[in-house]
Amino acid sequence: MSHIEFSRWYWSVESLHMFCELLGLPRSGTKSQLRERIAAKLGGTEAGASETPKRKPKSSFNWAKEPLEATTIITDSVSFGPNLRGWLKKQIGPRFVCHSDFMAWIKSNEGATLADAIEAWHEIERERSQPGFRREIALCNNYLRYLRAIRDDYPDMSQEDAMRCWQEKKLRPAQDGFVIYERNDLRFIEQAK
Numbered sequence: 001m002s003h004i005e006f007s008r009w010y011w012s013v014e015s016l017h018m019f020c021e022l023l024g025l026p027r028s029g030t031k032s033q034l035r036e037r038i039a040a041k042l043g044g045t046e047a048g049a050s051e052t053p054k055r056k057p058k059s060s061f062n063w064a065k066e067p068l069e070a071t072t073i074i075t076d077s078v079s080f081g082p083n084l085r086g087w088l089k090k091q092i093g094p095r096f097v098c099h100s101d102f103m104a105w106i107k108s109n110e111g112a113t114l115a116d117a118i119e120a121w122h123e124i125e126r127e128r129s130q131p132g133f134r135r136e137i138a139l140c141n142n143y144l145r146y147l148r149a150i151r152d153d154y155p156d157m158s159q160e161d162a163m164r165c166w167q168e169k170k171l172r173p174a175q176d177g178f179v180i181y182e183r184n185d186l187r188f189i190e191q192a193k
Contacts, residue, residue, distance in 0.1 A: 003043030008173045010142065011035065031140055035177060070115035074106055091118055101128070101135065141178050149181035161189050 010018070016034040020027045023041045027034070059075035066072075068087040072157075080083070080098055089096045105120045112120075127133060137144045143166060150162045168188035170179045 001042060003039040003041075005038055006042050007035075007177060010170045010174045010177050028054050068114060070118070071116045072114060074110055074112050074114070074117065076110050078110075080106075087114070088118070088121070095125075096121070099124075117123060123132055146179050146181050150185065153181070153183065154186075164188055 008020075008091065013031055013034070016028045016031065016038065019025075019038045020034060023038060025041055029037070057075070057077035059077040061073075061075045061077055061081070063075075063079045064081050064083050066070050066083075068084065070091075078129075080103055085096075085098050088098065101124050102117075102121050103126065106117055109116065109120070128135075137148060139145070146166050146169070147162050150165055151159075152159055165181075165185045165188045166179065168191075169181075169185050
């Protein structure tokens, strides 16, 4: 397969891992990094040349073992393991959930304190409880972006029908491997009947 042909299709992570195995490439990295690595190998160029190496944390703070306090400074080595989650749950209460919005806040606020993080969690929860609130879906989550787009266009569509459209659409060529919703995707529902 040429790198051009490879790039025309949507590939699941499992498929990308199989490609990596077959081509003798590392299986680590994000989906976009895997796609880039495979396309480079198929195109005969240096695989992964544009990948940025993982940044080694400067902080030696051990988030898994250190005692945590409201004054604990968020470092570049922050991890969301049982120690941090347990501490936050004790501070916030049983409603605490370590969702992606909150984790993104922590990751982007190195130097803030855990007290600041608790305040941010409450603010995020207030925003999430507002009517009409919609979380941003990361570009890399093609499946959820597709389902949101089709259900926005057809709010009464069942989840099963939306998923059926996704299943059919992802089997067809896709610009740069991204499956994009189009109104004529509804034909997949009719074809299934």
